[in-house]
Structures are given as structure tokens and as C-alpha cells.
Amino acid sequence: MGELDKRQAARLVDRVIEVVAAWPHVNTNEHRFEGREFTLGPREVGHVHRWGIVDVPFTDGLRDRLIEEDRTGEHHVVPESGWTTHYVEDEDDVAEAIWLLRLSYLYHVKTLKRTPAGAEMFEDVDVEEELDELGVSDEVRAAFERRGREES
Template sequence: MADIDQREAARLVDRIIEEVAAWPHVNTEEHRFEGREFTLGPREVGHVHRWGIVDVPFIERLREALVEEGKTGEHHVVPESGWTTHYVEDEDDVDQCVWLFRLSYLYHVDTLKKTPAGAERFEEIDVAEELEELGASDEVRAAFERRRDES
């Protein structure tokens, strides 16, 4: 991670927080180490640290595809997990982090839609259409499909 001014990092992080917190059914809570956590019901979509680190969890095969595609990196503390880390250094990173959070959000929405309560709560969210809009690769879509087949 390049050295960027802490105020600039905080400004960029605030943009991410503002966008992700506005999504349907997302709650924000404090997270340790000067962080902000995004949850969808009991599930963590990911969290961001004020100094410019974004951590987003994925199932392992999805994480592997994203790392291989260069969309994110392995987690900075626990690289052998499903967690990923992306560093916020400029405006492009804001867009990339929002993309990663949206992908995690859609994964959790897709999973929760399998329950009667989730089907009703997330009825308005078309996961397949949003994956298309995100420009998700075939590998990323395949990870979603494999999870659906296993359900």
C-alpha cells in the first residue's frame, strides 16, 4: 500500500461507507481498529478501516477467482481464509471496493433468498441481473451457480 495522507484515506473510505450503507437492508456498526462493518441480517458483508483497508469475506472458490483476476488480494492477516483485502489509495479503489462489497452483498442476498423470509425480504433484488451489470466474469458467476446447485 502506498503512503497516502490519512485525511485522504478517510475521505475515500467515507465515500465507500456512504454508498454501501445506502443499500437495502444493510446495517452499519462499529468494527474494531477504527472500522465500520456492514451486515445483512446476521451476515457480515465486509468492513472498512479508516486508514484505507477494506476486508471482504467470500466463499473460498469465489475468493480464489477474484484474487486470480486481480480484483482483490488475499487477506492481509489471514491469507489462507475466504477473506480478502483491498487497499484504498485513490478514486479507482473506491469503485473497486464498492464492487467487491456489492458482490459480497449479492452473494448473501442470493443465499438468504432461499429462505421464506429472505425470499420476501429480498424479492426486489435480481441477483443474476446485478451480476450482469457488475460485469462479473464467468468464473465468478460459476461460483454463484455452484453454490445454488449445492443448496
């Protein structure tokens, strides 16, 4: 990747960081390999690398559905994990990265809302309505819900 490409990737990644860091209760921290991670308490929503890689953790079933729908790909280093990798090379990729990170965020919010503190903290986040707004497929929603029931 040339120097100009690296600067472009960094600008695009900065846009992802700006949006995700503004979500309620998201903390940003340094991550290895020139990265920035997003967390909700101890839960990692995902992380970005300056050169245009976005890594997002999902349950295996949810990851599989997202890959089948060509929303993301297997993780670039550990493909058999629940992690996914999305490459940010243009404006459309920025939107898709934010979409994936929001899905991960909503998954964690839904889980945290099962606790009294989480229910209060995230009372303004309507997970079901946001899933509708994201336009998730029935298969992705089923995988999202399936894991949620298993954790109950």
C-alpha cells in the same frame, strides 16, 4: 502513512461507507481497529478501516477467482481464509471496493432469498441482473453459483 494521507484515506473510505450503508437492509456497526462493518442480519458483507483497507469475505473458490483476476488480494492478516483485502488509495479503488462489497452483498441476498422471509425482503433485488451489470466473468459467476448450489 502521513497525516494528509490518513485524512485522504478516511475521506475515500467514507465514500464507500456512504454507498454501502444505503443498500436495502444493510446495517452498519462499529468494527475493531477503527472500522465499520456492513451486515445483512447476522451475515457480514464486509468491513472497512479508516486508513484505507476493505476486507470482504467470500467462499474460498470465489476468493481464488477474484484474486486470479486481480480484483482483490489475499487478506492482509489471514491469507489462507476466504477473506480478501482491497486497499483504497484513489477513486478507482473506491469503485473497486464498492464492486467487491456488492458482490458479497449479492451472494448473501441470493442465499437469504431461499427463505420465505428473505424472498419477501429482497424481492426487488434481481441478483442475476445485477451480476450482469457488475460485469462478472464467467469464472467468477461459476464460483458464485457453485457455492449457492452447495448450500441448497
